[in-house]
Amino acid sequence: MKNIKLFIVVSLTVFLGVVGACKAVPESGSGQASSIENATPDSGITRSVSVKNISKDILNVESEDKGCMSCHEGIEVINDRMQPYLLLFAKQKYGKGRGYECAICHEGVPSSGKKEESHKGLIPNPSSMWVLHEGKGCAKCHDGKGSITTLMGKPLEKPVGGEIMSENMATLDPSGTLGKDYTNRLSRSLHSLQTGIASKNLSSNGVVPKGTFPYGNFDMVDTDGPVPGVGTDKFKEWTEKAIKFGYLRRLDSVEEIPDFKEGVSVFGSEEKAGFSDTYRKQCARCHVWGEGRNKRGDLRASGCAACHMLYGNDGQYEGNDPNIKNSGERLIR
Template sequence: MKNIFLIMIIIMFTSFTSSYAQKKGCLLCHEGIGVINEKMQPFLLSFAQQLYGGAKGYECSVCHEGNPSGETKKEAHKGLINNPSSMWILHEGKGCAKCHDTKNSIRTIMGRRLKQPKGGELLSIKVTSSDPSGSTGIDYTYRMARALMSLETGKANKILSSNGVIKKGTFPYANFHMDDPDGNVPVAGSEAYKRWVLKAINAGFLKRLDHVEEIPDFQKGAIKFKSEEKAGFADIHRKQCGRCHVWSEGRDKRGDLRASGCAACHILYSNNGTYEGNDRAIKESIEKGELKRPLPIKHEITKAIPAAQCTHCHTRGKRIGTTYMGMFEYDYVKDGKAPPFNIKGEPQKPLFIKEYMYVREDVHAKRGMECVDCHTSIEVHGDGNIYPTTYYQVEVSCYDCHGTPDKYPWELPVGYGTPVTLKGVRGTFKDGENEYLLTSKGNVKSNWRRRGGEAYIISSYTGKKHIIPLLKNIKLRDSFKTKQAEVAMVKIDNHMKTMECYSCHASWAPQCFGCHIEYDRRVRGVDWIKTSKNINRVTGRQKIVKTEGNIAIENRSFLRWESPILGVNLKGKVSPLIPGCQVFYT
């Protein structure tokens, strides 16, 4: 009798546990994790009900899949996708691609045709948060795969052309094989933007590539270039320059920590990879020492992205991220002895494996603005075309917000500041009571607003309203801060016609004259392109791949930050020039 009673209790407890697990879903273990995104949550709950018959606690599986009714970790995590934004996952039509891509818009991966087109399984949403017209809020996977943040086309080819491996001005290589099968007209962007791109390509100002090949590793390069020395330059790109792209995770070093895919930007990491969320399972794993890898600050997708997130990548080459924040890569030899020192007289901890000194932040940063307040979806995600360098993919300019002394931004034509313009004024985009400014290439920016003869920016990160100094108003009101400013912008007309604004307003720039790099075949280094392809299907994480050949020594000949040199850019305008990597190789 006692045995029967005990069995009944066990059955009842098991039934209760099973019922409780099914009711709680993922929250049975991950209580306190927090909603991934407030705007996405209603959609996720609706899909969770349709797909899994549950709501709160089941919505995780819309993106991460797995089994939300599982009663054990093993059951619940079967088929789990750790990073639903991974570029590899997106090309399976899973994760973010279920909603953020048009139905069947994903047809190739790295130039190879998929057996079945993917994308838009649940929804083909037009994102309007950064562009209220929705014209730049579509087909993210297709675009991102061809964008510079994926291919790094400029870097891959410049290291070769500047060292005589390929002809200057040609761009045959990138991080990966990629094609652009749909021609010159971009996938995303306003009609004005598409007209401008087509006109600029036909005029020879804008360059677009039909396809690119993966930059060869040392063995393939030695055969292709018929020289081991030339193959070494390609290998240096794979070991050093080809690290910061969205197919790969960040390097496991302070400051370089990030996820891959969409999460590379939209899931925030601190420089130390410290978790600050309330997920009970994660916190317990950390306390037990079971989870030692870097983690995001919390489980949240956001478009409120601080510059500190951008600097997980944008610290080398142009060094634009660190420069914006006022940081100058300083020490001649990386030895842990560079100032500034802390209160105890100890040297700073390496950041991005480098050492820095503070000079002066950008004027926009000083006023509390972040990179995302100006830069656009197309500049980050691309427009579907393959462009050779950042110069061709960047679409914003100073005129977009500040105008000129004679014209408001909305009175300028699309393409102003380049040799190619469209007829008429660019105007604004109106949506209800709101009136939005356009970029120089004709796309809408949601946080750039106009009200009458005034304009302002609402920070995408802080929500703060920044009044834009309009040059036309300054001229009309005779409110120049200095006489020199009036002379430069009004009295000498050629300044505005032939010079970029930042030729004067960029008070400093990092200048590295003569880096010395010793490349040694006896030293093994991480091949970041092979590593990004070496994905553990269970954990979803990349596994490091090391091959022969790497930099054995790196030091500098001369560093300076003041009085950057001036030259003529591709627009034909005078601009500061940054000798980012003038390298001597041995």
């Protein structure tokens, strides 16, 4: 009897929690999201705009001027929750909604009906790590204002990021603990550096001393310190203690694995340099700066889209846009 009562209490608690969560997070595409803050004055975006105020004529534009949709009719919306924001930004930048929101991320000239002109300045992959470090693509909204200051550990000429907005969205981060500055975080992540894999491969073959981790796929400097810049207070506390008591090892910086020519000088032998260079060319491919290998099952985009887009094993586009479907090109291009 006690077990039955306990089961009822637990079930009721879970049910009420789910109902509360559903009420707290807006439905996909509903437009009931938090306000958009901190747009730059020169971006043409109002400093504080509530998405719930987007008029239906922006969300469902019926016009002869379809922008990108003139040729790409049938292409899927990139993300239901992002769409209202993109439409709003397009309306404020171009005076148009549907069909122009593509250019917020991909740029180009959406008003042109000619392919060559409309694709001028086009960014095929707005999530590319190289694009992000120019402050374009995803970095316009998913990074803090001027938060991107280095590229592979080297200082940029000027800080970039957060051109359109740099606030957390409740729809994207209901917990409020994930933070922003995704480009910096992704640059220092295992998906980028593979420091453990790289250094262990080198040390197990006598290239570097065992127990050392001097190399990663790229140069990088950790600016967070022993306490992570994002995460819950408990997570930050746990990480700090784990480093203090030796359960985690923190590295201030890592260097890019040298190529063969540099490796001969660094390691003092062609054998060690050859192994290091082989790892660099053949093994260190699974990172967000590259697009995988041109083989079935290993075809993907770089940057954010390496994980946040779906790919078939053959890498071919499977949507309803006839101009992409019939081009014979891979989705990642």
